[in-house]
Amino acid sequence: MDIVENLELAARYREILRQALYVVRSIDADGELSTAQTSTLNMLAAAPMRIGLIARNAGIRVPSATEQVTKLAAAGLVERVPSHTDARVVEVRLTEEGRRTLKAANLRRNREMARAFDSLSPRERQAINLAIPAIEKLNVALSP
Amino acid sequence: MDIVENLELAARYREILRQALYVVRSIDADGELSTAQTSTLNMLAAAPMRIGLIARNAGIRVPSATEQVTKLAAAGLVERVPSHTDARVVEVRLTEEGRRTLKAANLRRNREMARAFDSLSPRERQAINLAIPAIEKLNVALSP
DNA sequence: GCCTAATAGTTAGGGTGCCTAACAGTCAAG
DNA sequence: CTTGACTGTTAGGCACCCTAACTATTAGGC
Incomplete structure (x- = not known):
């Protein structure tokens, strides 16, 4: 895999992970x-x-x-x-x-x-x- | 999509998100x-x-x-x-x-x-x- | 032109969820 | 019976997010 491609993949990957986790947490926060x-x-x-x-x-x-x-x-x-x-x-x-x-x-x-x-x-x-x-x-x- | 299937998918999804984010954070923590x-x-x-x-x-x-x-x-x-x-x-x-x-x-x-x-x-x-x-x-x- | 309402950003305080270091108690092996 | 390994707890700390309350500025209606 190309280095540059990899860098971009990694960056996007990190980004969506962070967002996804906090979105999920905000849903969970409504409950018990x-x-x-x-x-x-x-x-x-x-x-x-x-x-x-x-x-x-x-x-x-x-x-x-x-x-x-x-x-x-x-x-x-x-x-x-x-x-x-x-x-x-x-x-x-x-x-x-x-x-x-x-x-x-x-x-x-x-x-x-x-x-x-x-x-x-x-x-x-x-x-x-x-x-x-x-x-x-x-x-x-x-x-x- | 089946409810049960969905519940399991959601649970696993949540799980890997949490792990993935903290794994990435621990990598980042080594740096500046x-x-x-x-x-x-x-x-x-x-x-x-x-x-x-x-x-x-x-x-x-x-x-x-x-x-x-x-x-x-x-x-x-x-x-x-x-x-x-x-x-x-x-x-x-x-x-x-x-x-x-x-x-x-x-x-x-x-x-x-x-x-x-x-x-x-x-x-x-x-x-x-x-x-x-x-x-x-x-x-x-x-x-x- | 002036007052009010909206807008941009900061500050204060709080919460989750993870970490390492240091500790107490218990077990196992020599 | 002591030494070392192991299980869990405590103490302290950090990253990252949030809401509520505030300040400063701009814009719109009269």
């Missing part, structure tokens, strides 16, 4: 849950999980995961359950309220997103769909 | 310029621009643009030039040093990005390339 909180809850909906694994899955550091969990716990959406096999470990588990709240938040958000996705052509939706795994791979390649 | 600063400088490289237009182009509010410009001006990379036709207006213009710094930063960043893009297949690169306009459109559709 922030973007990162939803992301964490969605992870925990599959299975209870310890802090370190939350961090690893989210691609963030352990203290950042602690922070998110602390917020969620304060809101009563998750609970910390000490592991009985290893006293260092904390299992984080959705509460019933957490599950309800997440469900509602996902629905609400989905309505907004669906409205936006509907304004795209099938080709465009497909383009985003196809790009997602590539961006995931790029994220890994760019990670330290 | 932050992500937002580079983005602003790149915009100004084309032409001098007033604060309001910077904000509009970047999809941010005017005070946020002021903040970025203030940082850049403090670093000597841009200068505020009062308009002589309208005393309320401030034109922001790259300094020579700003131009040099931006060029160097773009080169350095490009090396990093190119390395990452090289680890993708041509198909994957193409997928990202094609998705960019679609994401741009989605950003607009999601904006308030």
Whole structure:
């Protein structure tokens, strides 16, 4: 790939990323849950999980995961359950309220997103769909 | 598009956005310029621009643009030039040093990005390339 | 010409979400 | 039983965005 082309691609890529993230955040801001909180809850909906694994899955550091969990716990959406096999470990588990709240938040958000996705052509939706795994791979390649 | 499918697409989309932005930021953090600063400088490289237009182009509010410009001006990379036709207006213009710094930063960043893009297949690169306009459109559709 | 309304930008204060460094507690291995 | 590795928390800090409230200037109606 041409260097100049690459530079332009990279610049545009960075630009739309920034915009996209903040647009998504502004949608999330209307609701009960922030973007990162939803992301964490969605992870925990599959299975209870310890802090370190939350961090690893989210691609963030352990203290950042602690922070998110602390917020969620304060809101009563998750609970910390000490592991009985290893006293260092904390299992984080959705509460019933957490599950309800997440469900509602996902629905609400989905309505907004669906409205936006509907304004795209099938080709465009497909383009985003196809790009997602590539961006995931790029994220890994760019990670330290 | 199916609701469930859409929900999953939206969730994954949100997830990779967050990761991608912070990965890019961590690359930028090694250099002289932050992500937002580079983005602003790149915009100004084309032409001098007033604060309001910077904000509009970047999809941010005017005070946020002021903040970025203030940082850049403090670093000597841009200068505020009062308009002589309208005393309320401030034109922001790259300094020579700003131009040099931006060029160097773009080169350095490009090396990093190119390395990452090289680890993708041509198909994957193409997928990202094609998705960019679609994401741009989605950003607009999601904006308030 | 003057007052009012609109407009450009700044300042102040706040919030999210990430980071590193330093720490406490627990476990495992010699 | 001590040393070293590991899990999570705390403290402090930074990038980047926001809204609300302000100042200065311009423009339009009377």
